[in-house]
Amino acid sequence: MAQTVMHEKATIRPQPESEKPRFPYHLINPVTENRVQRFLEAFAAIIEHTNYKPVLDQYARSSMKCSSCTTNCPVYTATHDAKDMPCYRSGLLLKTYRRHFTIAGWLRSKVTGDPGLVEEDIDEMANLFYRCTACKRCTMECPLGIDHGLMTHLGRWILGELRIVPKGLEVSTIEQLHGDSGNTSAILPHALLDTLEFLEEEIEEMLGLKMKYPVDEVGREFVFFPAVSDYLMEPETLMGNLAVIHAAGDADNWTIGTGDFDGINYGLFYSDHVLERVIRKMVGEVTRLGGRRILIGECGHASRTAREFVPVFGGDEVYPVINIMEYTLEKLEQGKLDLDPNVITDRVTYHDPCNIARSGWIVEQPRRIIRSFIRNFVEMTPHGKHNYCCGGGGGTVSVDELHDFRMSVAGKRKA
Ligand code: SF4
Numbered sequence: 001m002a003q004t005v006m007h008e009k010a011t012i013r014p015q016p017e018s019e020k021p022r023f024p025y026h027l028i029n030p031v032t033e034n035r036v037q038r039f040l041e042a043f044a045a046i047i048e049h050t051n052y053k054p055v056l057d058q059y060a061r062s063s064m065k066c067s068s069c070t071t072n073c074p075v076y077t078a079t080h081d082a083k084d085m086p087c088y089r090s091g092l093l094l095k096t097y098r099r100h101f102t103i104a105g106w107l108r109s110k111v112t113g114d115p116g117l118v119e120e121d122i123d124e125m126a127n128l129f130y131r132c133t134a135c136k137r138c139t140m141e142c143p144l145g146i147d148h149g150l151m152t153h154l155g156r157w158i159l160g161e162l163r164i165v166p167k168g169l170e171v172s173t174i175e176q177l178h179g180d181s182g183n184t185s186a187i188l189p190h191a192l193l194d195t196l197e198f199l200e201e202e203i204e205e206m207l208g209l210k211m212k213y214p215v216d217e218v219g220r221e222f223v224f225f226p227a228v229s230d231y232l233m234e235p236e237t238l239m240g241n242l243a244v245i246h247a248a249g250d251a252d253n254w255t256i257g258t259g260d261f262d263g264i265n266y267g268l269f270y271s272d273h274v275l276e277r278v279i280r281k282m283v284g285e286v287t288r289l290g291g292r293r294i295l296i297g298e299c300g301h302a303s304r305t306a307r308e309f310v311p312v313f314g315g316d317e318v319y320p321v322i323n324i325m326e327y328t329l330e331k332l333e334q335g336k337l338d339l340d341p342n343v344i345t346d347r348v349t350y351h352d353p354c355n356i357a358r359s360g361w362i363v364e365q366p367r368r369i370i371r372s373f374i375r376n377f378v379e380m381t382p383h384g385k386h387n388y389c390c391g392g393g394g395g396t397v398s399v400d401e402l403h404d405f406r407m408s409v410a411g412k413r414k415a
């Protein structure tokens with residue numbers, strides 16, 4: 001046995017470049033032929049059919065190379081690798097835009113002989129755009145307001161048209177848009193009902209109170225969409241949501257819909273096209289149930305996508321969107337929630353999710369709730385809109401292969 005092991009060790013050789021996986025995440029049937037042409041065609045179609053062009057025109061003309069973005073990026077400050085500089089990463093896309101989609105770039109190439117986009121550029125973008133969590137901390141410090149999170153999103157979208165998308169994101173989205181369950185965790189409606197029953201029993205055991213999750217009730221004010229994975233991984237959150245809504249007197253004023261009960265929208269991470277379709281699905285469910293407002297659970301990106309994009313992609317019905325923390329504060333300030341100010345005496349802090357703090361509108365609300373029942377609340381430095389990303393932004397939390405990157409690089413500064 002020992003001899004076999006020694007023999008195996010002796011034959012270990014460096015893995016040839018050709019055998020190494022190209023990307024740090026798994027893919028499903030990526031495009032392998034004519035990738036440069038396909039990339040440029042996808043880029044051209046997006047420029048033609050969206051409003052990215054003026055943004056690209058402005059960014060392609062401006063960069064002071066001042067590095068303010070760099071020193072504020074949690075990824076760069078963890079690695080000090082020049083390829084993790086926000087302006088380097090966005091520059092890959094912007095130089096492609098300049099070269100292939102501007103007259104000046106095309107003319108310059110005639111003089112310099114610049115061949116433009118090559119295969120290696122596509123591989124580099126595929127790697128680097130998934131090393132940015134789109135947290136937008138760099139954008140706050142850029143004197144020109146260059147939005148590297150947006151460039152990451154656009155770069156991922158173009159790559160997505162070549163099916164260069166982490167498998168975890170693509171499989172979940174296919175299930176959400178085309179699968180039997182219609183959600184990213186593949187929870188079928190009967191499994192949802194079982195789970196809700198179980199959570200109701202848990203609450204009764206904990207609090208001695210009977211509460212029910214309303215399902216497919218028509219004409220209620222709120223239709224509720226948590227991150228569907230909460231049903232599998234964060235049941236306490238959903239139990240808390242139910243308890244708050246009951247205590248606020250809204251037990252008969254909300255519902256969960258079996259047609260769509262998933263607030264997750266991975267389109268935010270890799271495709272406006274997906275983003276739009278998920279929003280339309282959500283709005284369709286609210287219309288089916290005759291709801292009047294969309295209530296999102298604790299999830300940051302779910303809240304931001306619904307709030308920002310229901311008015312854009314939702315069609316004629318623009319349902320107001322409210323996050324559960326906003327709802328809770330509203331009820332607290334209306335005097336409908338009676339919280340014990342001494343219930344928690346331990347020291348507590350709060351992490352601002354980038355999507356609802358820096359890119360959103362929720363900073364003070366959770367703090368006002370926390371201060372009403374936690375005596376020893378302390379802020380981290382920095383916090384609020386200047387908060388550091390936890391490392392799970394931009395969908396990295398949902399891609400298993402990026403776990404080490406998330407824990408040891410992207411989340412290092414925060415930790
Ligand atoms: S969006 Fe965040 S992770 Fe991406 S480059 Fe900017 S600071 Fe770095």
Ligand code: SF4
Pocket residue numbers: 062063064065066067068069070086087141142143144145146
């Ligand atoms: S902070 Fe803005 S202007 Fe300065 S290098 Fe970064 S992207 Fe360019």
